[in-house]
Amino acid sequence: xxxxxxxxxxxxxxxxxxxxxxxxxxxxxxxxxxxxxxxxxxxxxxxxxxxxxxxxxxxxxxxxxxxxxxxxxxxxxxxxxxxxxxxxxxxxxxxxxxxxxxxxxxxxxxxxxxxxxxxxxxxxxxxxxxxxxxxxxxxxxxxxxxxxxxxxxxxxxxxxxxxxxxxxxxxxxxxxxxxxxxxxxxxxxxxxxxxxxxxxxxxxxxxxxxxxxxxxxxxxxxx
Amino acid sequence: xxxxxxxxxxxxxxxxxxxxxxxxxxxxxxxxxxxxxxxxxxxxxxxxxxxxxxxxxxxxxxxxxxxxxxxxxxxxxxxxxxxxxxxxxxxxxxxxxxxxxxxxxxxxxxxxxxxxxxxxxxxxxx
Numbered sequence: 001x002x003x004x005x006x007x008x009x010x011x012x013x014x015x016x017x018x019x020x021x022x023x024x025x026x027x028x029x030x031x032x033x034x035x036x037x038x039x040x041x042x043x044x045x046x047x048x049x050x051x052x053x054x055x056x057x058x059x060x061x062x063x064x065x066x067x068x069x070x071x072x073x074x075x076x077x078x079x080x081x082x083x084x085x086x087x088x089x090x091x092x093x094x095x096x097x098x099x100x101x102x103x104x105x106x107x108x109x110x111x112x113x114x115x116x117x118x119x120x121x122x123x124x125x126x127x128x129x130x131x132x133x134x135x136x137x138x139x140x141x142x143x144x145x146x147x148x149x150x151x152x153x154x155x156x157x158x159x160x161x162x163x164x165x166x167x168x169x170x171x172x173x174x175x176x177x178x179x180x181x182x183x184x185x186x187x188x189x190x191x192x193x194x195x196x197x198x199x200x201x202x203x204x205x206x207x208x209x210x211x212x213x214x215x216x217x218x219x220x221x222x223x
Numbered sequence: 224x225x226x227x228x229x230x231x232x233x234x235x236x237x238x239x240x241x242x243x244x245x246x247x248x249x250x251x252x253x254x255x256x257x258x259x260x261x262x263x264x265x266x267x268x269x270x271x272x273x274x275x276x277x278x279x280x281x282x283x284x285x286x287x288x289x290x291x292x293x294x295x296x297x298x299x300x301x302x303x304x305x306x307x308x309x310x311x312x313x314x315x316x317x318x319x320x321x322x323x324x325x326x327x328x329x330x331x332x333x334x335x336x337x338x339x340x341x342x343x344x345x346x347x348x349x
Contacts, residue, residue: 005278065272066251095250132236137251137272141234143258174234186266187237189247211248211269211311219308 001034002042002065003027006158012049012054016076016158023053029060035059038221042097043067043087051083060221061091063214066137068102068120071165073128075102077161079128090184093217098180099139103161104106109168114182114192118199121209131205135214138179140186238265247313248272264301269342292339 007014011027022029031054034041041062043051055062064087070078084094096117097103103112103120125131162171170177176184183192189210196206208216234255248270254263261270276288301331305311 001275009279029241041318063250097251135248135250138249139253140236140249140264141252141253141255141258142236142266143255143270145232145234146254185236186268187239189245189267190239190243193243193245207245211246214248214250215246215308218311222307 002045002056003030004047005045007048012050014050015045015047018069019146020047020049021045022134023057024076026055031057038223040221041217043083045077048080048083049081051080052086055083055086055090056130057094058090061093061217062087062094062134063095063217065095065097066097066102066139067094068096069123072105072116072120072123073103074106075104075161076159078102080217084124084127085105088124091133091217093133093135093213094124095135095137095214096124097137097139098183099137100178100180102139103163103180104165105167111169111177111181114180114195117180118195119182121196122199130202132200132208132213132216134209135211136192136209138182138183138186140179141174171186236266238262239267240348243267245271246312248311260295260299261301263299264314270311 002205003009003011004014004199006016008017008021009017011025011026011030013019013021014065016102027050031041035058038060041054041058041060042065042068043054043062043220044064046054049065064079064083067077067079068075069079079094087094098114098117103117104115105112119132121134124134128134165171165178179185183196193206193210195211197203201209229269234257246269247267249268250272252271252273254260254271254273271290275292276285293304296304303310303314305314
């Protein structure tokens, strides 16, 4: 469960909002209840301090289901090495995400590539000293992504996370170019596995990256 | 293994002629109402971490959204809502070529994001 989505609520701050106040008392109670129920807490979309507070508070490991290292792709939606390290030390998983705007590196203008995405995985693996605490998220859609005009909350006032991407690659939210050059169709997942093997990951590690690592954590939390 | 489809509106994926050996759990994606639900087990994905409900939904709306996913799984024999790790492993074991129709393949699991606005989805790992 993601306690907040980009903007601040009663539980904690969102990553794109104006404050970075951390977990509220009510939010702390929600974390405790999630632990009791075996719900997996997901810190993606949360403010910096909120995610660190939750990692510290939670008795169970937490995940970032779809965030990339800010050290490689400096986007407001990505996460710092401090957040990654805290999550890893508590046994959590970082789900690297193949959404183009979160893979695009500052100063580049090309369509982000599969290799640049794998570099995000490499970065987390280097920090963890293992590939056992990494997963993969696509942020792809099945079916037609609706126009943003349907947003029932109106246009957000927080910072844009894809303005540069829209300028240089595509601003069409339905375009396959919102994913990666080399991974923009689910059927390419076998190619992703092949590329990971070429880059030196073992077959067992690739099984873990594609799903086994998450299953191991879910088994621990859902039992 | 697959021919990539032309996707003028995005969100439509190729189907694999043969499954690959990896259990793939996508920890963030979205499924929209016009998705080809009958083919969801043929894209090479074992478990989709779909969005449970929209950000800022009321409790009633959130419960209704989650029940929508259970209804979706009841309507599509190739889908199930994962309630355990075994459900996901079983989905991988039973996925196969398009000719076998009695399988439950892709699971809707996880509990993830909504990249924006009108996301339907489910989740909450059990």
